[in-house]
Amino acid sequence: MAPSFGQSKVLKTEPLDQKDAKWATLVKTTYTDPEGVERTWESGERLTRPSGSDIDGVGIVAILEDPSKPDDTPQIVLQKQWRPPVNATVIEVPAGLIDPKETAEQCAIRELKEETGYVGKPMKGGSFVSPIMFNDPGFCNTNLRMIHLAIDMADPANQNPQPELENNEFIETFTVPLKDLWDECSKFEAEGYAIDARVGTLAEGVELAKRFRLA
Known part of the structure; x- marks a missing residue:
């Protein structure tokens, strides 16, 4: 029987403490742009990629x-x-x-x-x-x-x-x-x-x- 998605709904959204992250986390990357200016970038990072893959x-x-x-x-x-x-x-x-x-x-x-x-x-x-x-x-x-x-x-x-x-x-x-x-x-x-x-x-x-x- 095909699943019914009608009952699926988001109940709440809240910040995730990084120590509790299982699948992904947020990181801040410091880098230099093409003109040599130092900048920062916020991004997500997966935690599940196997070693060597x-x-x-x-x-x-x-x-x-x-x-x-x-x-x-x-x-x-x-x-x-x-x-x-x-x-x-x-x-x-x-x-x-x-x-x-x-x-x-x-x-x-x-x-x-x-x-x-x-x-x-x-x-x-x-x-x-x-x-x-x-x-x-x-x-x-x-x-x-x-x-x-x-x-x-x-x-x-x-x-x-x-x-x-x-x-x-x-x-x-x-x-x-x-x-x-x-x-x-x-x-x-x-x-x-x-x-x-x-x-x-x-x-x-x-x-x-x-x-x-x-x-």
């Missing part, structure tokens, strides 16, 4: 592929998840934090299975692992790589996918036609949903490819 986590572009229907419009896997910082249900791609000694691709395959139940694999033509990308570099050091995975709908494991969610995760998984992602984002926004930047950027990319006939 160059990223905090991954975002996943997961596309359903049905070998028996090669001409069907590709479907992208999306999620609805209520997020306390924005007090709204957010339209997102599957994503998650990387484990110690895990590659970005291994993380993506694991997180996709845990969050959606789908078994993903690299797309035909080889793996797609993006450069390291920063979500909001003016505010925090959080970064990730985007990984593209294919979901083979002929695989029996993908016939009745069962997510393996933690007890504090409430995620609704669904799909939309990739070519309609921009219009779908507009509809979701009109309905009161928030749009994750990764989803919005993918939608922009699809629209740019259409406009400039890049494919």
Whole structure:
């Protein structure tokens, strides 16, 4: 059964003592600007990046592929998840934090299975692992790589996918036609949903490819 997000709401917001921070903290950085002037900058910093890893986590572009229907419009896997910082249900791609000694691709395959139940694999033509990308570099050091995975709908494991969610995760998984992602984002926004930047950027990319006939 899909989760109901209607009962989710922020009860209060208060300052967090840095000694109690588990996931992120605030730091003050002293630096010199291009003219040699000393300045300071306040920013957030993740506390969860494994030692030796160059990223905090991954975002996943997961596309359903049905070998028996090669001409069907590709479907992208999306999620609805209520997020306390924005007090709204957010339209997102599957994503998650990387484990110690895990590659970005291994993380993506694991997180996709845990969050959606789908078994993903690299797309035909080889793996797609993006450069390291920063979500909001003016505010925090959080970064990730985007990984593209294919979901083979002929695989029996993908016939009745069962997510393996933690007890504090409430995620609704669904799909939309990739070519309609921009219009779908507009509809979701009109309905009161928030749009994750990764989803919005993918939608922009699809629209740019259409406009400039890049494919």
